[in-house]
Structure formats: structure tokens, C-alpha cells
Amino acid sequence: MALQWFPGHMHKALKEIKESISQVDILIEVLDARIPYSSENPEISKVRGDKPVLKILNKFDLADPELTARWQAHLEAERGVKTITTSTDNPLNSKQIISLVQGICAQKHASVKSINAMITGIPNVGKSTLINILAERIIAKTGNEPAVTKSQQRINIGGGIVLYDTPGVLWPKIENPNSIYRLAASGAVKNTAMEYDDVGFYAADYLIKAYPEAMKERFKLNELPDTEIEFLEAAAKSRGAIMAGGRVNLHKICEVLLTELQSGKLGRLTLETPAMIVQEQIEMVAAAEKKAADKAKRKQRFKDGSLTPDKRDRKEKRDQKRQEQSRRMKQGRR
Structure with a gap:
């Protein structure tokens, strides 16, 4: 299936994220607990650098709890990554995000300066609802339809934390x-x-x-x-x-x-597992290598031309004749 949905406001939002990321101390990435890999924006990983990141597996109430635990262990195997599960039916758990951010940025929290945290997430992942819970007031517009938030804003959520809210964005090309x-x-x-x-x-x-x-x-x-x-x-x-x-x-x-x-009427379901993703990534590498090899072959065929064996023999004879003529001309100059 070809997914064509990267409108202009997403391109603009992604550009603003890249421009602002140098000003933040920590990234908060909201993921869908049912698809932790597929809801993770690779463009964010590219610009993150060595900044710590708190990955929030939201909609935990809709996901398979056993697989969510596996995903947390898988994600936290990466350096600088911490995870937490949240859901709209458990706002108290969401409040732990503030203390986790304070702990991760303990040195900054001990100073008089605010912790600058950027919160990102794909459309319809529940980011705006989460912000409203953290701020204890209606800050971000929410809705069941993707791409409700259109522009970046800064929100003081207390606890010495200033939150850079960003619109939900996908990325230009989905490889998998x-x-x-x-x-x-x-x-x-x-x-x-x-x-x-x-x-x-x-x-x-x-x-x-x-x-x-x-x-x-x-x-x-x-x-x-x-x-x-x-x-x-x-x-x-x-x-x-x-x-x-x-x-x-x-x-x-x-x-x-x-x-x-x-x-969630079908029950608590997760649509991907860490083992599935590892296998899919291997297949993607193999597919990319095959594509590159096929391209090289096409390029070589174009360079050689579509010669039949008979035409190739005549071409070789012409090349040999030219080489012989070139050698005779050089000898004649001596």
C-alpha cells in the first residue's frame, strides 16, 4: 500500500524541530504502545545526538502488557533511553514523567535554570492529552483525528520544566x-x-x-x-x-x-514484537542491497549497450583494428 501523507505543515514542523533541538536538555518521545517501532520517528533519532530521551509508551491500556514489557527492555538497551507506560485512564502514572525528567536531568534540576524538554510524537498518539494531564489544564487541543496540533509552543508544566510542544509528524519516506x-x-x-x-x-x-x-x-x-x-x-x-x-x-x-x-474492542493487542522487527530489518537490508546490485547491473548494461553476440564480435574486431592502426601510426612517427 502506498501511503501518501506528508502535507506541508508536517514538513515545516520537522524543520522547526531540527532547528530547536539544540536548545533542549531532554527529548520526550510519545509512542503508541501497540506499535513502538512503527510509531518511532527515525528523523528524531537522527537529530537527537547524545541527548537523553524518555520514551513514553502511551495507550498502554490498549496494548498487550506482556509484549509492552518486552518492548521496554528492548528500547532501554539503547544508551540514554528510559521508558514509561501511560494511558488516558491512568493520569497518576503520567505524573511520574515529571519526576523522571527531573531525575534524568538532575544536574540541571539542581540549578536555578529550567529543564527544557521537547515532546514529540506521531499524529494521534495521544501527545496532546498527555500534555494537558501534565500541565493540569487545557493547553493542547485534542481530538480523535490525526494532526490536530499545527504549530510549536512552549509550556511551563511546573517542577522546573518547560515543555516544547511540537505537532505530530510522520517522516517523508517510510522504509519498512x-x-x-x-x-x-x-x-x-x-x-x-x-x-x-x-x-x-x-x-x-x-x-x-x-x-x-x-x-x-x-x-x-x-x-x-x-x-x-x-x-x-x-x-x-x-x-x-x-x-x-x-x-x-x-x-x-x-x-x-x-x-x-x-x-480496543478487540482486546489488548500489540501489532509488532522486537523479534519481528529484527527480522524485518534484516530483510530490509537484503532488499536494499539487491536494489543497489540491480541498479548497478542496469547501469552496466546501459554502458555496454544492448549488443547481440554477433554485434559484440564486430565491435571487438573494430576496436582491435583501431588499436592496430594506432600502433602503426605511432611507429611511423619514430
Whole structure:
């Protein structure tokens, strides 16, 4: 699926983040606990340098708790990274962010100067709601639709911390094709930027393998089909997503599946694991190497020309004749 959603305000926001990052002491990156890798903006990692970062796995109440624990261990294996889980139904846990930032920036906190913290996150990850909880007042506009915040602002959240709020941004090119589907399935992109059927098939394929019992129970199926298309057809019949003539409305059932996934009605589910990502990264490197090799071959073929064996023989004879003529001319000058 081709995801085309990097509007002008995102380009501007990413540029502002890069320009402001030198002024901050710590980065706070809000991730979706269901897709910690796919919701992590690689552009932020590139400009972070050696600054400490607190990664917040938000929407923890929607994610598989066992896999979230694995993700925290995986993320904290990187130097300078700390993690915490938060959810909108547990504001008290969100308050721990202030003490964690103070502890990470203990030297700055001990001085009279404020700790400058930049908070980033992809669209619809819950960043604005989190800011309002930390500030204990309505500061950031919230909404279920991605890209509500449009410009950068600074907020004093108390505890000696000034928060640089930034708009939710994706990045210009998403290298991992699986991440495109996960971002769409989790609701990080607008409905108009994705194809429900395409994303629904991807989500169904993953969910019947990773959470078979949850899918069987939610869609009231006696047996779980082996393939995504069979599952969607069975789920459509269970939910009455049937068109005239008894045909299955695949678009409708895909829409139902994604809506219930995003709302948590399917249960606490995580769409990727650290082991999956390690394997996908290996595959991405192999694909990039193959692409580079294919490009080199095409370039060489273009350089050589599309010669048949007969034409190649004639070309070689002409080259040899020119070389012989060149040698005779040099000898004649002596």
C-alpha cells in the first residue's frame, strides 16, 4: 500500500524541530504502545545526538502488557533511553514523567535554570492529552483525528520544566512496508489517506495468527479460518456485513475490524514484537542491497549497450583494428 501523507505543515514542523533541538536538555518521545517501532520517528533519532530521551509508551491500556514489557527492555538497551507506560485512564502514572525528567536531568534540576524538554510524537498518539494531564489544564487541543496540533509552543508544566510542544509528524519516506500498514491500522493516519480493504486484510492476517482466541470470541466464530479472506468472510456473516444477493461486503467488515482494533474492542493487542522487527530489518537490508546490485547491473548494461553476440564480435574486431592502426601510426612517427 502506498501511503501518501506528508502535507506541508508536517514538513515545516520537522524543520522547526531540527532547528530547536539544540536548545533542549531532554527529548520526550510519545509512542503508541501497540506499535513502538512503527510509531518511532527515525528523523528524531537522527537529530537527537547524545541527548537523553524518555520514551513514553502511551495507550498502554490498549496494548498487550506482556509484549509492552518486552518492548521496554528492548528500547532501554539503547544508551540514554528510559521508558514509561501511560494511558488516558491512568493520569497518576503520567505524573511520574515529571519526576523522571527531573531525575534524568538532575544536574540541571539542581540549578536555578529550567529543564527544557521537547515532546514529540506521531499524529494521534495521544501527545496532546498527555500534555494537558501534565500541565493540569487545557493547553493542547485534542481530538480523535490525526494532526490536530499545527504549530510549536512552549509550556511551563511546573517542577522546573518547560515543555516544547511540537505537532505530530510522520517522516517523508517510510522504509519498512509493514510499518505503513501498522500506522494505518492503529489510526495514525487519516482515513482518507488509506485503503480500508488493503489495511483490513493486513490486520486480519496478523490478528488471526497472533491472537486467534480473541478473534474467534469477538466475532463469535466456532472455528477460526486459516486465511485472512476466509476470516473476513466469516466475520462479515457474523456481523451482517452482507450486500444484495448474499455477497460479502469486504469493505464494510474491514472498516469494522479496524474501528474495533483502534478502540480496543478487540482486546489488548500489540501489532509488532522486537523479534519481528529484527527480522524485518534484516530483510530490509537484503532488499536494499539487491536494489543497489540491480541498479548497478542496469547501469552496466546501459554502458555496454544492448549488443547481440554477433554485434559484440564486430565491435571487438573494430576496436582491435583501431588499436592496430594506432600502433602503426605511432611507429611511423619514430
